[in-house]
Amino acid sequence: MKNRNRLKQNENLVGYAFVMPALVIFIVLVAFPFVFSIFLSFTDWNFLSGFKGIRLVGLENFRNLATDRTFKMALKNTFIYAIATVPTSILFALILAFMLNNKVYMKKILRFAFFIPYISNAVALATVFKFMFREDGVVNILLQSIGFSNLPNWMADTQFNKIPIILLLIWTAIGYELIIYMAALQNIPRDLYEAADLDGATAIQQFTKITFPMISPTTFYLVVVRLISAFKVFSSINIMTLGTAARGNASMVTEIYSNAFSGYKFGFASAEAVVLFAIILGVTLLNFWGQKKWVHY
16 A cells, blocks of 8 residues: 555656646746736836836826827727738638648649748748838839839838738738648548538538538637737737837737837836737637537537
């Protein structure tokens, strides 16, 4: 009996030893910064003054957020990026996955080609798009070649400066979503389609009655993951705007970064981060509530 207890204790110690490094990393890099950020949202703190410079201000930062125009603009832009990129990228990925799931020439090469942007360096991709959408870039050259005369200054004009960023986000997201959708499509039992063919179901009916319900859990997963990613967009905007994140296309994260590391207003930036966390949490919970109405299990 003693040997068994000792053996169990040794097994527990080995288990704790394996878990401890990951737990320490989680506490130091995730849990502590999260709790400390919430605390800082109720303070006025300049990082350069050290911890002695922390001054509690209560809800003042959140009251200032309610009247801050740049914060409202960043919040609006973030929702625009999410609404414009998530449904579009998922739709294109589903169409491409549906096409590549059939007998297509060079299927593996095409699948790899679509996946490359997702695994490529975000800085490099943003730099490429930045040069493409310059006044003398490839996009304007193509527009001029087909007859357009009033060529836009994509990154400077507030009417157009979100378009390059949205296109970049869609392009990089499609590869990941495509791979996930192809895996989901290949897991659909073929006998369902054979039975539908015998019943005389059309291709549209097969898609709406078989394909879409069977891949709805995958769609739900992609919607949640891509919405969270869209709300946290940073590098694409930061690179394409040379780190200035002009107010016309700033996102919540670029605004938080600017206030924290350019203005040294860590308390105000932490309040913005808390609001962003609350928005992401609310949107995620809303998705989990809505899944009951359309996700098939």
